[in-house]
Amino acid sequence: MDAPSWPMVGSTMRMTGVPHDQPDHEDRHSQQSTEEEWQQILDRVDASGHELSHNFSMLSPQSTALAAFDPSPRQSIETSTAMDFEPHTSTANSKMLPYSFVQPEQQYEGWSTTGAPQFTCPSAIPEHEQWSAHPLSMMPSGLPTSAHMHQSQNYYPQETHHMSAGPSPMLSQGSPHDSEFMDGGWEHSDVPQAWLERSGSDDVNELDAIDDEVCYAKLLWRCLLDAPEHTMTLKELYDWIKEHSQKAKDPKNRGWQNSVRHNLSMNAAFERVPPRESQGVKKGSLWRLTPAAARDGVISTTRYRKDPKHKPLKRATPALKRQISGAKGGQATRNAQRRQQQLREARSYPNLSTRQRHNQRQLPMHGLPLMSPSPYYDNHGHPPFMQMQEQPRSPYFVDAEEAYSPMPRSAPLTPPRMHLMYDMQPKPMGDFNFGHIDFTNGGIIGGHEDFTPDTPSLATEASYMSDDGMQSLMSHNASREPTSFPVDV
DNA sequence: TCGGAAGTAAACAACC
DNA sequence: AGGTTGTTTACTTCCG
Structure with missing residues (x-):
């Protein structure tokens, strides 16, 4: 396989898609070559001493449509051949196979009932230390619709590497369905405990209840x-x-x-x-x-x-x-x-x-x-x-x-500055500035030369730019500018 | 008293 | 024509 060039979507690297030359999900002829590709991937993974697992899943029609606007090669580990593989469930005692093939129905249907984790995503991959997985993108799908037939993973550059982070880690999705995992053995997971501590997400049972009170x-x-x-x-x-x-x-x-x-x-x-x-x-x-x-x-x-x-x-x-x-x-x-x-x-x-x-x-x-x-x-x-x-x-x-x-x-x-931390070049807040944002005419919105507030609400919102700098998070859609953040490149 | 948060109603336009 | 989708404004209660 050629070395992939990883697309950046904004400051987010998109990991969805399929390997190079992957046919659509109706085409089975190249399955063998696909498997060979996978084997190569697996070999590389094994060579790095890293275990990965992955759930193959069907590409939804939606994602196929979305691929149309993603001009980059579709590189992630999603394939249409999921149904051709026998489901594989790793056990606690066996070395997890790099990929576990789970049919989409199994993968997503039983989420709320089994609570079983379906895949794992290492926080970082040794040979790609400059990338770290965003923990948010490691969350499961509790979603019942066909739109959730596959998972995507986002990786973000580590602090010192910014946008020129080179080849991406391979997507890792696995399924440690072992009971140990379910019985509170989190400390054995690959997720850095520091993240858990910082996120306060340990109290899962309370925090993750979704209810009518959620706006x-x-x-x-x-x-x-x-x-x-x-x-x-x-x-x-x-x-x-x-x-x-x-x-x-x-x-x-x-x-x-x-x-x-x-x-x-x-x-x-x-x-x-x-x-x-x-x-x-x-x-x-x-x-x-x-x-x-x-x-x-x-x-x-x-x-x-x-x-x-x-x-x-x-x-x-x-x-x-x-x-x-x-x-x-x-x-x-x-x-x-x-x-x-x-x-x-x-x-x-x-x-x-x-x-x-x-x-x-x-x-x-x-x-x-x-x-x-x-x-x-x-x-x-x-x-x-x-x-x-x-x-x-x-x-x-x-x-x-x-x-x-x-x-x-x-x-x-x-x-006004705090949420501009999204900048992919972290800076000490004391040194932070707004870069090229011109707040004299509505900040991020007003900074666009062709911007003209064409609706009353737009003008209203734009008037708040100097308020707290959050205007960029409020405006979008046809009559408003897309959300954007200053990124020094 | 004020302003923020949140949900909702409604008007309206565009589209299918 | 009617329903759906999308945008926008208005209004209300609750709370700090």
Whole structure:
């Protein structure tokens, strides 16, 4: 195989796709050569002394369509030949085969019932030390739709290597279905314990409950995060929320769909895939997470209303429907605040063991846990280089951990600079600057020469750039600029 | 009292 | 024509 050239999607290296010359999933003729390719991969892996495993999976039509806008070679370890292999389950005592072939149904169907981890992703691969796996992308799919027939993995450059990090590690996906793993043997995992400590994701059972208290933005983020290419159709998003949230249990209530669309439209964590990139999608379009959101989380959808010049008038007699919806919103806010408070309290016991902190929280469980008990999936923390900078967090920002957890991490200040840590060249915050952003005309948005606020809301949002620098996270879609971050290259 | 967060309703346009 | 999708604004409650 030729040495692959790894594509960068924004600052995220995309690992999805298939090996070179991999035919579409209808073509079986080259299966043998494909297997030879795999063998070569395996040999290389073995030679490096590293064990990998991988779940083969079917390419969904969606991902096939998405491949159309990915001009780079499709390099990851996904193949259409999954059905031709016998499922392989490694055991605790045997050396795990580099790849385990698991049929997609097995791979994804039983997630919420078995809780079994389906694959492992080493945090780094020795021969590619400059890359580290983003723990967020190691999470499982609890998603029932066909859009989740394959997994993708994102790797991020380590601190000192930035964008010129050379060949990528091979994607590693395996399935340590062993009981030891399930019985709390996390400390034996490959995931650095430091990540677990930092992420606070050890209290999996509480943190990973998904319930009606999770706001739409978090739900959508969580759903899209696990989706192939972080992309789904609106219909798939509907289905997922119907399945995983109480918000949509009433079939006659279509309001939640409106809310979903509202969040998709208004929250910059989500972007609509342009039609030219959504080939094969007949109705509507695809929605995906922005690279920044995939890495770092989602911000409040309601930020767009921050217009100090505009104060909505309150009616003397509120309409009944407004009252009801307002009450629901208020309840949701209250629950969010409580979760936030609980987490603050939990984090105020830094010297306690994880189990003690667990007990301190005494969090209620709501609904069925969707998350794996595996630390591979629940390592919500940021990559190490991002964790190095302890910064206060924006109350407007729901980071990756928070978005995956019903409880926010903390709720401190809103410095304008903190979330520009997404810059792939980490810098001490004291030395951080905004690079080429020109805030005199609306910051990231206004910095574009061709930018003209063509809608009132756009102008409103742009007016907030100087507020906290978060505008870049709020604006996107047709009438707004895509989310972007300054990256020095 | 104020502002943020969150959910919802609704108007409207575009599209299928 | 009607339904769906997407955008935007408005309004409400709850809470710190």
